[in-house]
Structures are given as C-alpha cells and as structure tokens.
Amino acid sequence: MQCIFASDAVSRDNGHTFHPRHLDKVFLEGRPAGDGQIKKTLNERNKSAALQIYSNLAPGQMRLLKLHRGTGRLRCSVIVATDCNHLAYEALSYVWGSEHDPKQLRLNDRSYFITQNLDKALRRLRSRDQDRILWVDALVINQSDLSERENEVKKMSDRFSGATRTIAWIGHVDSWLEQFLASLNEKSLEQIRSLRGDDPIRLQYWLVRDLPYWSRAWIVQEIMFSKAILLMYGSATAPYDKLAALEDRWMDVYIDSRELTIGNTQLQVRPGAGLRHEWLRFPSWLKTCSTKRQCREPQDRILAYRNCFSPDARELITVDYTHSEYDFAKEIVHGWIASEKNVDFLKHIGAREPWSSDLSTPTWLPNFFGKATLGTKVENASGELETNLVCPEPPKLLEDDHILQVSGLWLGDVDRIQDNAGNLEERDTAVKTLLQHCGGSLDALGKHTAEHIRVTYNEDSLLAMAGTDPQTLENLKIHFERKSKDVEFSIIQLLNYTTQMRRTSVRFQPCEFSYLDATSLPFGFGSADIKIDDRLCLVMGCSVPLILRRYGPRYTVVGNILTPFVLDLIRPNEFKRLWKSRLESIELS
DSSP states (O other), X not given: OOOOOOOSSEEOTTSOXXXXXXXXXXXXXXXXXXXXXXXXXXXXXXXXXXXXXXXOOOTTEEEEEXXXXXXXXXXXXXXXXXXXXXXXXXXXXXXXXXXXXXXXXXXXXEEEEEOHHHHHHHHHHOOSSOOEEEEOHHHHSXXXXXXXXXXXXXXXXXXXXXXXXXXXXXXXXXXXXXXXXXXXHHSOHHHHHTOOTTOTXXXXXXXXXXXXXXXXXXXXXXXXXXXXXXXXXXXXXXXXXXXXXXXHHTTXXXXXXXXXXXXXXXXXXXXXXXXXXXXXXXXXXXXXXXXXXXXXSTTHHHHTTGGGSOHHHHTTSOOOTTOOHHHHHHHHHHHHHHHHSSOGGGGGTTTBOOOOTTSOOOTTSOOTTSOBOGGGOOTTOTTOOGGGOSOSSOOEEETTXXXXXXXXXXXXXXXXXXXXXXXXXXXXXXXXXXHHHHTTOGGGSOHHHHHHHHHHSOHHHHHHHSOSOHHHHHHHHHHHHHOOSOOOHHHHHHHHHHHHSOOEEEEEEEOTTSSOOTTSOOEEEEOTTOOTTOEEEEETTOSSOEEEEEETTEEEEEEEEEOSSGGGXXXXXXXXXXXXXXXXXXXXX
C-alpha cells in the first residue's frame, strides 16, 4: 500500500507537528495548510474522479493499469481482469512520498492527482513505443472506498506473487548512487561475493541501504511474495539478488533489511520467501517491525504484515481500518498463541509505553505499538529460559479476553528492594552467603550464577567477602588460577543493561515449594514498579520470570525480573518431574 515517512513526530513545512498516534486523523481528515485552513489529502481531491473511474469489483476480479506509450503528460487506463485469467503484469513497489505540490496524470481520460515520486517512477517506466501493464496500488485500488481497500489488503500477497516481477523504485536524486547501481549491475555474482572488505563499494552500499525506501512497512510483504525484483534508481537498474549478495558478503554492515527477519535472526528476507512458506514470526515482527518501520496509517503497523504471518495466525487478525491499537493487540495475542505455542509476549509487559490510563486494559496485554522503554529491555538478556517456551497446555483467554489463564511455578516473594540498580548491597550479601555455602568452590554453584559472580567480582573482592576460613580462601584462589577466559555474552549483557537502565535491585525469599536451593542467587533486577511482597513466577511459555501482584483471587502483571540464575533453575533431567509436581494454574487479569 502507499506509504509516507514519519519519525516519532512528523514535522510539516508549516511548522505543525503530529505524533504518529494521530496520523489517522492527519490523513483521514486532512492537514493544516499554511493559512491555517485544512488542506485536503490527495485521496479527497481525487474522490470525484474516482466515482467516475472505478466500479465495484465482482468476486474474482482485479484491476490492472495500462501505462500508455508516448511522451509528455502521463496517460493511463484502468483494466478490469480476473484473478486467474489476466494479462501478464509487473508490480510496482515504491514510496508514496510527500503530497506537497502533487502532479496530475490522465486516468481513464480524467485528471488524477499523484505524488511527485510516483510521477517520476511512472515516467521512468513509460516507453515511447509500447504500452506497459502494471499493478500500482494507488491507481488500481479505489483509495476512496474503505471497504475495497480492506479487501485488497487481504489480497496484497496475491498481487505481488502473481506479477512476472516486481520493480522497486528506490529513488532518483543522487547521480552517485545511480552510478553505483549501474556498476553493480555490471558485476557478476561471483565478482560481488569475492569483494574485499575495504572495497569502496561498501560505502556506496551503505548509502543505498539508507534510502527511505527500505524503511517502509509494506516492503516486507512485497519482497516476500515477489518472484523476482528489479531495483531501479533513476536510469540505473540491478537485480535485487546482486544487492543481496553484497549484504551476504558484509554481514557486519548496519543495514535496515537485516531487521526484516523471518524466525532466525540471521535469515534475511529474500524474494519468494512467502511462496516457500517461510513466515514472519511475531517475535521478529515485534522486535523489528511494529514501531520501527514507516507506514501511512497506524493500522498498517500490523496490517502491512498480516499476510507475512503463518496462515493460522493471519486468520485471527481482522482487516479493519476502524480497529484501534487495543483491538489489534488482543488479536495479536490470539495469533501469537496459535502460531508460537507460547506466551512469551508477557516478557514485554512494561518494556513499552503503557496503554493510555483511560483504557481498562488487562495488565497481561502489552502495548505492542508503544515505544520501547530503555529501562525494561529484555531481548537477549541473561535469564531467558528457552526450554520453557513450549506450553504443556495451551493458555486460555477467559471472560471475553479479559483474563489470561496460564500455568506457572512460584519462585519466591520479594522481601527487599533498592531503587537504584547500581546499589548492589543486597547482591553482595547474597554472594557472601553463597561463598560460605559452597566453601569457595564456584563450580558447585549453578553455571550462570557462578558466571555472574566471576564477571562481577575480581579475585581480591571475593577473597575479602569470603571470610577467614582457610579452605574457602584456598578454593577461591584455585578457581581463579584455572578459570576460563570465555565469558557468557548474556551475563555481560545483563550487567550492561543494569548499569544503563532503570531497574530496581531485588532480593527475594524463595518459596518453600520452589526449586531454588542454596546454590542459587535469590537476587535480580526487577521492573521499576516492583513492591515488597510481589511474587516471582516462572510462567510456562514465557522465557523470563514475571513479577506478579495479587489482586483478589487473581494476579496482575507488574513486569519481569532479570536474574543471573534463571537458567540454573531447571536441570534438564528434572524438567518434566518438576513441572508436573509444582505447576499451578494462575489467572492473570
């Protein structure tokens, strides 16, 4: 679909500033003009012409665009075809761009407004002596008909998979980048794959990947369902495969497209991925797409990716441009549970801006569309329990989706907190207790607990904390003499997070029926809102322990806790026995 670009605040030339949450009002109701009046959008200006150009499509019908040959003013015609029997066509992938100073073309012999960027793309594609058949969303979909737009969103993947190829119009301004794409086209794949790391082409590659085109939300679907893609910048062209070869050559280069992941974070989107049933997973969408890519309407932050999800997930997401973010969030939870078979979305509670205070939202429902908050980042932090991600029994949504019923294991109750995560007196006290218990032999502790102690304290610090027992001191010295130089990356991340982020130092009392023993460190960094007597729970299907607060017979979700010992909680040979004997049904409200 069409796309504009918006940062966290979209500034107009007239000085007015809009927040993305209000983009629906900006584009549906118009935007202030320089004189303070409301300036119509192009869709509104085209509404009268659209009534004459478009008629309702019958089931199985689609529209195509004939771009007439010639020079001068652009002339196009809309052709009605059937889904299964139509002319060969190319699909155009492009940026809608600014609506300032629009251009006009003749569409079915009527004047029709388009943006300057689309005008330039069509002029580049037009031939002097031959008509061209295209699929261009802005011109073959009646943008004034909300019902038709919603219906076409469902079929977007079919439109790109049905094209002979997709032409990606990525820009036209910089002659240097135009030369880069032309030179890239002249190289063979073998030559590209053998380029040296310091080749000057690397900088040009960065500049191409920094073009606004790559930040579009709809690009994920367009790439996934295209058989082949031809990149076009000004007069230069090159197959997408050659740019992808550069991407594979320099995996350490920062590029937006590496965030277009499907499942495995090392797998980049390639043409035809959707045709091979390589689906976008919700964790990848949440991490890299939900708020980081640009779209024209807020609903497209999920609808642009709907067809990229697995079939069982996409059917649970309604194509409805009147849906609120809250409506979509509930559907995402249903889709997540159906496709991921877990409730790992719970770890994002508190990791994003909260819902508006005037919404009666369940505490277990993350604001998937809110900005990520620095103080509660949890991705890839120490403490994620991957073996916990498959639920033994599916979680249940009760009482009209207001209650989430899960299975969990209680770990303990918070008994001490410190507002400043940098103040680690509680951890030091816990470490002293552990040193006395293990007699200075860190190998007797859980792997991740021992690793946390090892990278946090130097030898002198531990010797000072160990007391006066000779054997304990001797064991510590032996440990430091033979300790491995390799440090768990997740532990390093945990320490970095807690020095940068708004976390609360937490000490908790293990439950009498929890699996924590004297070799575990009952200490962690909790969400800022944690309170004394909050409970720590390891919920089946969630990779980090949650902080729950009793609310009558149920619990509310406060946030999560990052701990150095969570992966020591469940030994593989104890996993099934433990969950069968200690698992409890918990209702979250």
